[in-house]
Amino acid sequence: MEREAFERALAYHCAPALVGLRCACVISLSSADYPALPRVAGRYTRLLERRGVRIEVLCRCESRWLLLVYRPELLEAHLQGREAVSLLQRRGYPTGAGLAALLRHLRRRLLWREGFPHEIGLFLGYPPEDVQGFLADPGGGRCKLCGHWKVYHDVEGARRQFARFDCSREALCSRLRAGMTLSQLFGVRETPAA
Known part of the structure; x- marks a missing residue:
């Protein structure tokens, strides 16, 4: 079933963002396997935003969708750090315009x-x-x-983070394998599909 496969993929690739250990994760899915992905992403955003999670299509690149699974408050706070702002400014991002503008610019850069x-x-x-x-x-x-990324500075801190990320992945994936759904895991009621 497409829903089960989608939820398994989200849990495997995006568990740290889903549980709040990380501000965002990205996942690439085949457009052939998920032709209606923007609609599906919208449905899951409506379901999970009550728990602070959004899912947005960043782009359809060639034969794949690139999705961003993120926690807007955490992401915005991370992008407002001094070093992040400086790096984004050097890359032409409108750093004073808010998260939505930064994401629009990222989408353009991806294309x-x-x-x-x-x-x-x-x-x-x-x-x-x-x-x-x-x-x-x-x-x-x-x-x-x-x-989870290439580390150039705090190796021990990154190792600890990677271990937490891996534990979150295993916890979500094992619960899904046991038959739970994401809505059950996050304690939200599903509304009928539109």
Whole structure:
């Protein structure tokens, strides 16, 4: 069933954002497997926004959808940090215009064919110093640890974060395997599909 597959994919790839350990996660899904994904994402946003989670299509790139699963309050706070603002300004983002404007600019950057916008790491809650490290070392050859992202600075802090992220993934995925749905996991009542 498409719903079960979608929920399993969300739990596997986006558990840290779903449970609030991270401000955002991104997931890429086949447009052939999910032709109505914008509608599905909207339905899940209506379901989960009562728990502080939004799901938005960032782009349909080639044959895939790129979804952002995020907690708006956490994401906005992360993007307002001094280092994040500085890095986003250097990349042309309208840093004083609010989260919606930043996401619109990111969508445009994803559609430009001038290379992938690696500053997306800021939108995923990566430490700004690691995003800057990757921008200076695009192949990642000088990173000190490779896990949920390429780490250039606080290796031990990142290891602890990665372990928490992995535990959140296992917890959500095991509950879904046991037959629960995301609405049950988050204690929200589903409304009939429109």
